[in-house]
Amino acid sequence: MKTLRALMQPHRIVLIVLFAALVIWCAVSLRWDWIPDYAPLAIEGLWRTIWILVVTCVLGFLLAVPLGLAQAIGPWYLSMPARMFCTVIRGTPLLLQIWLLYYGLGSLFPQIPWIRSSELWPYLRQAWPYAVLALTLSYAGYEGEVMRGAFASVNKGQLEAANAFGMPRFTAFRRIWLPQAIRSVLPTLGGETILQLKATPLVATITVVEIYSVSSRVRSDTFIVYEPLLLLAVFYMLIAGGINLLFRRFEKQVPGV
Amino acid sequence: MGKLMAMSDVAAKENQVSDAQSEAIRVTDLHKSFGALEVLKGVSLTAHKGDVVAIIGGSGSGKSTFLRCINFLETPSSGQIVVNGEEIQMRADGTPVHRKQIERIRTRLGMVFQAFNLWTHRTLLENVIEVPVYVLNVPRAAAIERAKVLLDRVGLGDKADTFPSFLSGGQQQRAAIARALAVDPSVMLFDEPTSALDPELVGEVLTVIRDLAAEGRTMLLVTHEMKFAREVATHVVYLFEGRIEEQGPPAELFGNPKSARLKQFLQTVG
Numbered sequence: 281m282k283t284l285r286a287l288m289q290p291h292r293i294v295l296i297v298l299f300a301a302l303v304i305w306c307a308v309s310l311r312w313d314w315i316p317d318y319a320p321l322a323i324e325g326l327w328r329t330i331w332i333l334v335v336t337c338v339l340g341f342l343l344a345v346p347l348g349l350a351q352a353i354g355p356w357y358l359s360m361p362a363r364m365f366c367t368v369i370r371g372t373p374l375l376l377q378i379w380l381l382y383y384g385l386g387s388l389f390p391q392i393p394w395i396r397s398s399e400l401w402p403y404l405r406q407a408w409p410y411a412v413l414a415l416t417l418s419y420a421g422y423e424g425e426v427m428r429g430a431f432a433s434v435n436k437g438q439l440e441a442a443n444a445f446g447m448p449r450f451t452a453f454r455r456i457w458l459p460q461a462i463r464s465v466l467p468t469l470g471g472e473t474i475l476q477l478k479a480t481p482l483v484a485t486i487t488v489v490e491i492y493s494v495s496s497r498v499r500s501d502t503f504i505v506y507e508p509l510l511l512l513a514v515f516y517m518l519i520a521g522g523i524n525l526l527f528r529r530f531e532k533q534v535p536g537v
Numbered sequence: 538m539g540k541l542m543a544m545s546d547v548a549a550k551e552n553q554v555s556d557a558q559s560e561a562i563r564v565t566d567l568h569k570s571f572g573a574l575e576v577l578k579g580v581s582l583t584a585h586k587g588d589v590v591a592i593i594g595g596s597g598s599g600k601s602t603f604l605r606c607i608n609f610l611e612t613p614s615s616g617q618i619v620v621n622g623e624e625i626q627m628r629a630d631g632t633p634v635h636r637k638q639i640e641r642i643r644t645r646l647g648m649v650f651q652a653f654n655l656w657t658h659r660t661l662l663e664n665v666i667e668v669p670v671y672v673l674n675v676p677r678a679a680a681i682e683r684a685k686v687l688l689d690r691v692g693l694g695d696k697a698d699t700f701p702s703f704l705s706g707g708q709q710q711r712a713a714i715a716r717a718l719a720v721d722p723s724v725m726l727f728d729e730p731t732s733a734l735d736p737e738l739v740g741e742v743l744t745v746i747r748d749l750a751a752e753g754r755t756m757l758l759v760t761h762e763m764k765f766a767r768e769v770a771t772h773v774v775y776l777f778e779g780r781i782e783e784q785g786p787p788a789e790l791f792g793n794p795k796s797a798r799l800k801q802f803l804q805t806v807g
């Protein structure tokens with residue numbers, strides 16, 4: 281109720297009215313008649329965008345943990361490759377990585393007979409495995425660097441307490457070190473996940489049909505340009521808002537360290 | 538005559554055995570160097586069950602390092618450490634031979650730190666059950682029940698679901714003591730437990746420690762609280778530059794110090 285009253289101030293009311301007018305104008309005077317025709321495809325694309333985002337973030341993060349750990353405390357033969365990987369991934373455009381994997385690996389594989397005859401071939405001849413791989417490696421590269429700092433920033437006394445009570449090393453890592461490291465970078469991870477969302481349209485360039493490519497399809501089929509893009513923007517904002525809420529909830533579970 | 542000798546031999550041996558059984562910690566000739574700096578220059582100390590050993594000394598005297606060597610938070614350079622009759626196997630450079638042995642012995646030594654070191658991402662209750670549940674494999678329900686009793690005992694029964702960062706230093710330190718008690722330690726190690734506290738919070742922590750001493754818990758206590766050491770300790774050790782300068786019962790050590798350094802130290806800390 282309090283927030284509602286806070287909204288009821290003259291300048292806010294004016295802004296609300298202006299925004300509502302804009303939405304109504306968009307709804308009334310722009311063309312939306314193409315929506316029913318493309319709705320099934322759009323839902324499919326939306327679903328693909330979301331699962332690619334979730335899968336690549338989860339897998340990428342699982343890779344980022346050892347990458348960060350190797351850089352934080354690993355011996356040189358682990359930390360050096362990890363640092364190189366992160367440097368290369370962060371130093372080259374994602375679009376380039378996607379294309380190198382798709383046009384590079386993707387055109388190399390068909391020339392190798394045992395791959396062509398393997399059970400994986402039905403998947404490897406499609407585009408999405410390369411998209412998932414490229415986005416996963418990218419997320420891993422960026423988050424590997426983030427986790428390096430996160431592991432290093434955990435208070436030494438916290439780990440000392442774990443040691444002093446005889447916690448085996450892996451238990452101390454799983455119960456104390458990792459959760460505290462993740463907690464300290466949750467806000468960063470939330471932002472990076474939103475960046476990852478906004479990197480997903482790049483996979484449209486290798487024929488993966490996600491929500492962005494659906495809007496392109498509408499444009500080329502019907503020559504309607506703005507409306508699909510506006511709707512696309514709304515979709516991305518909704519997903520980004522969802523990610524934000526999710527990370528807020530994570531952050532709330534444990535107070536800041 | 539020969540028979541008599543043999544009998545007294547047996548008696549001596551039995552005596553030794555019972556002595557070893559009542560020994561909680563025996564440290565012999567402990568050395569520790571950080572690079573070229575030798576912090577401990579051969580410290581020997583035996584604590585029997587029920588002893589409260591206060592370790593005092595100026596800053597840099599090595600008292601904290603000594604305590605931290607006992608549970609291998611610092612790796613000693615050389616020496617012998619026996620906990621509950623079990624000698625810690627050390628290599629020539631002091632590193633433990635079996636990490637598992639260190640881990641097992643550590644679970645028997647409840648440590649309380651100067652900076653509390655409660656796990657900040659867990660509530661007080663979670664802090665107290667952490668080691669019983671995830672290291673000692675105590676059933677969760679039993680661990681929770683016991684943790685509640687312990688938190689009650691240190692006066693924090695109503696804060697079980699609070700995160701450490703919402704508590705005062707004194708409350709955090711009392712919770713840390715509950716965490717140490719949760720493993721039912723054979724020896725408690727206190728590393729300057731009140732040094733990081735505001736003066737008005739020191740009392741509440743000392744009260745808890747005093748209760749533990751009264752119930753006969755074996756404790757090694759590194760402290761700057763001379764009055765408190767005099768009151769609760771059964772034995773006081775004064776360290777000076779990595780060596781034991783003087784030791785004895787508190788009344789004697791504080792009442793009639795023999796060493797000039799100790800006299801001066803007691804005067805300065807007043």
